[in-house]
Amino acid sequence: MVYKEFTKQEIIDMDMYYRIQLINSLGGFKSICLIGSKNKEGQTNLGIFNSVFHLGSAPALYGFVCRPANRERHTLENILETKNYTINQVHHTFYKQAHQTSAKYQRETSEFKKVNLNEEYIGDIHAPFVKESKIKFGLELEETHNMMNKNTILIGKVIHVKVEENLLDEKGFIQLDKADTITGSGCDAYYKTNFLERLAYARPENEDA
Amino acid sequence: MVYKEFTKQEIIDMDMYYRIQLINSLGGFKSICLIGSKNKEGQTNLGIFNSVFHLGSAPALYGFVCRPANRERHTLENILETKNYTINQVHHTFYKQAHQTSAKYQRETSEFKKVNLNEEYIGDIHAPFVKESKIKFGLELEETHNMMNKNTILIGKVIHVKVEENLLDEKGFIQLDKADTITGSGCDAYYKTNFLERLAYARPENEDA
Numbered sequence: 001m002v003y004k005e006f007t008k009q010e011i012i013d014m015d016m017y018y019r020i021q022l023i024n025s026l027g028g029f030k031s032i033c034l035i036g037s038k039n040k041e042g043q044t045n046l047g048i049f050n051s052v053f054h055l056g057s058a059p060a061l062y063g064f065v066c067r068p069a070n071r072e073r074h075t076l077e078n079i080l081e082t083k084n085y086t087i088n089q090v091h092h093t094f095y096k097q098a099h100q101t102s103a104k105y106q107r108e109t110s111e112f113k114k115v116n117l118n119e120e121y122i123g124d125i126h127a128p129f130v131k132e133s134k135i136k137f138g139l140e141l142e143e144t145h146n147m148m149n150k151n152t153i154l155i156g157k158v159i160h161v162k163v164e165e166n167l168l169d170e171k172g173f174i175q176l177d178k179a180d181t182i183t184g185s186g187c188d189a190y191y192k193t194n195f196l197e198r199l200a201y202a203r204p205e206n207e208d209a
Numbered sequence: 210m211v212y213k214e215f216t217k218q219e220i221i222d223m224d225m226y227y228r229i230q231l232i233n234s235l236g237g238f239k240s241i242c243l244i245g246s247k248n249k250e251g252q253t254n255l256g257i258f259n260s261v262f263h264l265g266s267a268p269a270l271y272g273f274v275c276r277p278a279n280r281e282r283h284t285l286e287n288i289l290e291t292k293n294y295t296i297n298q299v300h301h302t303f304y305k306q307a308h309q310t311s312a313k314y315q316r317e318t319s320e321f322k323k324v325n326l327n328e329e330y331i332g333d334i335h336a337p338f339v340k341e342s343k344i345k346f347g348l349e350l351e352e353t354h355n356m357m358n359k360n361t362i363l364i365g366k367v368i369h370v371k372v373e374e375n376l377l378d379e380k381g382f383i384q385l386d387k388a389d390t391i392t393g394s395g396c397d398a399y400y401k402t403n404f405l406e407r408l409a410y411a412r413p414e415n416e417d418a
Contacts, residue, residue, distance in 0.1 A: 001343075001373055002373070002374045002375070003371050003372065003373055003374060004371075004372050004373075004374045004377055005331075005369065005370065005371045005372075006369065006370040007332075007368075007369060008368040008369065011269055011367060011368075011370065012268075014381075016267065017380065017381070018380060018381035019266050019267065019269065019381065020266045020381070021380050021381030021382040022266075022370065022372075022377075022381035022382075022383070023263065023265075023266040023269045023367060024263055024266065025344070025381070025382055025383035025385065026263075026271070026296070026298075026344060026346050026367070026370065026383075027240050027242065027261045027262065027263050027271055027296065028240035028241060028242055028261065028298050028299075028344075028385065028390055028392065029238055029239070029240055029241075029385060029390065029392035029402065030238070030240060030262075030263075031236050031237035031238055031239060032237060032238075033236065033237055050263075051262045051263065051264075052236045052237065053236065053239075053260045053262055053274060054232065054233055054235075054236050054239075054259075054260065054274075055260075055274060055356060055358060055360055056232075056356075056358040056360060057225075057228050057229045057232040057233065058225065058228065059221075059358065060220055060228065060232045061356075061357070061358060062235070062236055063274075063356075063362075065262060065263075065264060065272075087235070087236065089235075089237050090237070092405075095405070096408065099408045099411055100411045101411070102411045103411040103412050103413045104412075104413060105413050106413075109413075114413075122214075123216075134210075135234070135235060135237075137235050142357060143356070143357055145354045145356075145362070147264060147265075147270075147272075147352070147354075147364060148270070148351060148352055148364065149264060149265040149268065149270060151264055151265060153272075153354070153362065155356060155357065158220060158232060158235070159216075159217040159220075160214065160215065160216060160217065161214065161215040161220065161231065161235065162212050162213075162214045162215075163212065163213050163214075163231075164210055164211070164212055164213075165211045165212060165213045166211070168213055168231075171226065171227060171230050172223075172226070172227035172228065172229070172230030172231035172234070173230040173231075173234055173395050173398070174231070174234035174235075174394075174395070175394075175398070176234070176237065176238060176394045176398075176400075177400060181237055181238065182405070183237065183238035183392050183402060185383075185384075185385045186382050186383070186407075188407045188408050188409075188410070189382070189384070189385075189404070189405075189406075189407045190405040190406060190407075190408065191385075191386060191402040191403060191404055191405055192402065192403045192405060193238065193392060193400040193401065193402050193403070194400060194401045194402070194403065195398070195400055196301075196304070196391070196398075196399040196400055196401060197398075197399060198395075198397045198398045198399075199305065199308045199397050199399065200397075201397070202308055202309045202310070202311045202312040203312050203313075204312045204313060204314050204315075204318075204323075
């Protein structure tokens, strides 16, 4: 098998667009979620993110990466202002609409209207959920961490969960392929999935993997 | 459609095992990677992680979450000691072996041997790569960030990339389904993927998503 290799210096010297594609492809498949937020004036915002990660279950915590605030970052501004947001899974039926939220709309434009997805409100949670999403949760901002490249990692506590009942098994597991949740790679590639299996808790004695 | 909902208090009061499954399922599909490391004495370690995320491409940075060091965490200890590690994509041919690396082996046991994957060394990079992986990269530790739940986020700079040449297009993009890279959800579910498409850079004027 023929391999292509890039050294530290070649990565630094690489054409910027080539490096963006290459580096974004290296880490495997990505979570694709829509993050809903609303400022104090009631202006809603919806943005697609591919860096949502699970941090813990007790307390229930999720993180995601926000790009530098050197231009308008409506999601980041709204969350810092209200401490409140929603994360909504993206399914095959609306992944193109989800992608379109990445366009640079003006602050006074709601991506919900522009891409034709519906706002949904639950209890006293300030931020909008995506009505079309089958698996979604509300969060309260707990921590922010500043990264060396001026990105910010936001950590939030899960304060509400809403899931289509037929996707949830008796032990709390949700089979995401049944929901037609999509995954992504690079900056702009989308995929469906086929379930392989769930593997048993690994112990040192089961070595015949 | 019938939904199941869980309030903030219900999430706190939930059976621990149910909460682990539920909360782990919420964020969508996950990157599944093997992280290779080696301590100063030459003892290698290989661990499966589902929290690898892209942080930036200039400089080229990746992050991942390490659980609390309240018991032996060989990957974390090795990386803090040597500032050096590798991230290797997991393909359909060896995902069961990758899963088995999550068993609690003793420090003096190398998961490479136990699960029958091969170490590969590139240049002067101290940590082992996974020979069987088609897409892999070496990193230098740049930053650590302590989270409220005692997890640590490690941020590393990409210092070497090795990719099967036939997977890489002329613009730097790698089509991961062609590599049979797998994705995961929850704690233990694995999936193959089917490519849908790459979408064009979104602009406000293309509203017909």
